[in-house]
Amino acid sequence: MLLEASEVSMAFGSFAAVSGASLAVEEGEIVGLIGPNGAGKSTFFNCLAGDMQPTSGRIVFAGVDLTRTSPETHALAGIGRTFQVPATFEDMTLLDNVMVGAFLRYPQPEQAREHARRILGLTGLGGYAGQRARSLGTPGRKRLEIARVLATRPRLMLLDEALAGLTPTELQQAVALVREIHASGVTLVIVEHIMEVIMTLTKRVLVFNQGHVIASGAPESVVREEAVIEAYIGRGRRKRRQ
């Protein structure tokens, strides 16, 4: 098992954002996390990335307990993440952005630059290496974030709505990129609202609602489950429909 998060809970005062969520990911898998807004997906994600330390529970990655360690340690262990709202380094060039990630494994600037250029090429950003990140639109920034994480040579990538807000063509390209990353041996956990993406990319999804994992399994069967439909469209509406 590559990642094993067991009974993870995260509370802010009396509000429990995540309650006893568990997730086990095998090397080479793509797992999807879905659920309505405010269901606790991003908080759970932040716990997995080391951005938040869970109130209780345990997170083990490649046999190492990372429950109470910093995001730096998570990155070093091989967990990379993107952000829901792209957090690119706006005044730095695309090459410099990716080099920051590359330095994690290549401390020498020449090696880091070479690696960063390779990654920019792989993610289709090679032609814009010298531009500042602020010159990119949302799709470009999301792609740059993926490139920056890839440069850290992660074993597990956590993509937080990395494909949201893209046009159908951009979405197709982004799905192809995610497939390519997966084919290169990176395991993926993705939070996504676009069901089409979840259906295309994942073989297993977890559904969050009000901080709990209410269902898990193959996406086709999960979306038919009573609890999942209720979470998305509500009990009253279903009753009215019946």
Place this chain on the structure above:
Amino acid sequence: MRYGAVTLWAALLAYPLVLYNQFYWDIGVGLLLAAITASAWNIVGGYAGQVSVGHAMFFGIGAYAPLLVYHLWKLPPVAGVPLAIGLSLALAVIIGVPTLRLKGHYFSMATIAIAELIRIFVGTWDLVGAAIGLQGPAVGRGWWDLTFRSEIPYYYIFLGVLAVLLSVTAVVERGRFGYYLRAIKAGERAARSLGVPVQQTKLKALMLSAAFTSVAGSLYAIKTGFIDPESGFGILVSVQMVIVAALGGAGTRLGPLVGALVLVPAQTAINTWFGGGGTGLTYILYGGIILVLARFEPGGLHELWHRAAPLLRRRARAA
């Protein structure tokens, strides 16, 4: 840019020989001191975006230590320089560990508070001359006291220190450390997610910055042969570093030097025109610069040039 930098250095080397006059030498030495302090501040304040407004604490330590070793043991003031660097590094660690966890304005406010506390404490501490301060050797006992009648030797010593500092900055800029500093400035959370050891990197930057600021303080005290709490630890010392760097372009290698080239002659002009009555005008000048930068060009003259240069080039080509 390369030709520009070569021209700038050639001009700085030739300056005291071309403008052979005490008045211009004074301006030159003041300009270089402002450039050194602002460039030292720039490492942590500009590149890493941790805007310290209390760097006078390191400048003051640097200024007091040489005169203290002379005052206590009659040692040449320059012997106090390593002591000052050591003390500044220790202070950087002591205040950096807790304060560098603070974000944005809170860090700035904490540094102001610490520097002011030190200023008040030094002002009441008899060992360091309390409110009166300390004096260096009135007449040099030998070359090692570094008391020169002419300003020219000081000018070239200061220029040498500035060259070393800017070379170190260039090395920092090109290496992993420099990239990490800029990433921290752009977004700490994202930087941490990429494995950047944020606290450790910020602390290293503060230590490097503190060491050079302390050297600047030592140079000032050795040259003037006198220091008191206000000229060593006063808030205006800290504010000047921030303004000079921000005016030229914080987070750029030559920005602080460019800022000093503009600000120091402007200050001297005010002092010359208004004499003693113009002291308060320095504050007005600083306030005005802060307003203009905040409203129109937070990136300073460096950013302004980068935006204007392509337009000028296009216009020149069209003509």
